[in-house]
Amino acid sequence: MNEKKFWKIIKSSQSVFAKRPDRHQERLIRLLSKRKVEEIIMFDVIFSHYMNLANTWEMRAAAHIITDKFSEEFFSDFRGWLISRGKKTFFRVMKKPDILVKYVSLRDEMDWVGYEACALEAYERKTGHELPPANGIKGKKWEEADLPGMLPKLWRKFRR
Numbered sequence: 001m002n003e004k005k006f007w008k009i010i011k012s013s014q015s016v017f018a019k020r021p022d023r024h025q026e027r028l029i030r031l032l033s034k035r036k037v038e039e040i041i042m043f044d045v046i047f048s049h050y051m052n053l054a055n056t057w058e059m060r061a062a063a064h065i066i067t068d069k070f071s072e073e074f075f076s077d078f079r080g081w082l083i084s085r086g087k088k089t090f091f092r093v094m095k096k097p098d099i100l101v102k103y104v105s106l107r108d109e110m111d112w113v114g115y116e117a118c119a120l121e122a123y124e125r126k127t128g129h130e131l132p133p134a135n136g137i138k139g140k141k142w143e144e145a146d147l148p149g150m151l152p153k154l155w156r157k158f159r160r
Contacts, residue, residue, distance in 0.1 A: 001035075001042035007087040009035075009043065014086065024084060025114045032122030044119035044131060047083060051116065054079040054094060062097040066104055080115030 013028035032040050055075075063078040082090055085103060093100055123131035148155040 001039040001046065003046055005039075006043060006046040010084060011086055013084070021081065021084075021114065025118055028084070028115075028118045029121045029125070032119055033125045035122075037123065037126060040119055040123045040126065041131065044123075047080075047116070047119060050083045050090065051076070051079050054082055054090075056094075058097045059094070062093075062100050066100065076116060077114070084115045 009028070009031055013024060013031055015024070015027060032043060035043070059079065059082075060075055063075055066078075067074070082093060085093075089103060093103070120131045123129075142150060148159075
C-alpha cells in the first residue's frame with residue numbers, strides 16, 4: 001500500500017452516501033476488509049500520517065468555527081472526516097482552511113465520529129483480532145523472570 005492506493009481507496013469509498021458518515025464508513029470498511037492484512041495496516045499508518053499533517057492550529061480554528069466544539073476527540077473526528085473527503089479536498093483545505101465553506105453546509109449532520117477507526121474495524125473483521133496501535137510498543141511482552149535469558153549480557157552487568 002502506498003499513498004496513491006490509499007487515496008484511491010478513499011475515493012472508491014465515496015458515493016451517494018458521502019454525506020452520511022455512517023454509511024460512508026461502512027463502505028470504506030468493506031473495501032478495506034477485502035484487502036490483505038498488510039495493506040490494512042499500511043492504510044492505518046498512512047491515515048495516521050494525514051491525521052498528523054492536519055493537526056494544525058488553523059485546522060483547529062476551522063473545526064471550532066464550524067461547530068463551536070474544541071475537544072481533542074472532536075478535532076480528531078474532524079480531521080478523519082477531512083481525509084475521507086479525498087486527496088484534492090484534503091490538500092485544498094490544508095492550504096486554505098477557509099474554503100471548507102464549500103464542503104460543509106449548515107444542514108450536514110456534523111457527526112464525523114468513526115473515520116479514524118475504519119482500518120481498525122476492517123482488520124478486526126478480517127483477522128478476528130484487534131489491530132495493534134501504530135505507535136504502540138512492538139515486540140513480545142516479557143516478564144521480569146524472562147530478562148536474564150532475553151538480554152544476558154545486560155543482566156550480568158547491571159543486575160547480577
